[in-house]
Amino acid sequence: MQRGSDRMSVHRDDEMKHELQGLLRSGHPTRSEEWNDPEPAAEDDPDVMYGPVTPGRGPTYLEALRLELARNLTRGSFPAGPRELTRTLRRGNAPDALVEGLDRLPHKARYDSVQELAVALTESGRSGSQGA
Incomplete structure (x- = not known):
């Protein structure tokens, strides 16, 4: 039941839902230019790209x-x-x-994917920081 107290019409409400659909599905802005975003991100907004924002949860x-x-x-x-x-x-x-991180890796090593390379770089960073 419509009470008539809505600020926008039903058509404008549907239009706004359509504009935000990409953002809601993907979890990040879908426009290539920030000024064209329906809701541009502010500098102090939490980083929600990596899942729910909880204390200590970041990438x-x-x-x-x-x-x-x-x-x-x-x-x-x-x-x-x-x-x-x-x-x-x-x-x-x-x-x-x-x-520069690749310089710490063994020269004879071979990596088949970004995941393998990232794990190797992470492990070499840990061993390098422990030895310093």
């Missing part, structure tokens, strides 16, 4: 590293060793911190 180092590697490497980059991956990352103008 782990492994998840963040894997995401950054996946942004810079393709499936065609694998299988490969650290030297080939370093060249690929440098050609793609990857962040220096990401490229």
Whole structure:
């Protein structure tokens, strides 16, 4: 039953639901330009891309590293060793911190996926920080 106290019409309400549908399904903005987003993110908004926001729940180092590697490497980059991956990352103008992490890996190692590479980088980072 309509009481008539709604600020918007039924049609505008449906239009707004349609605009937000991509955001609600994916959990992150779906527009390529922020000004075109129905609800642009504020700087102090919690990072909800990694699931429910709870105390202490953020992306782990492994998840963040894997995401950054996946942004810079393709499936065609694998299988490969650290030297080939370093060249690929440098050609793609990857962040220096990401490229420098490959220097700690054994030169004869081969990686078949981003996941394997991220795990190896995470483990080499732990052993490097414990030895320092």
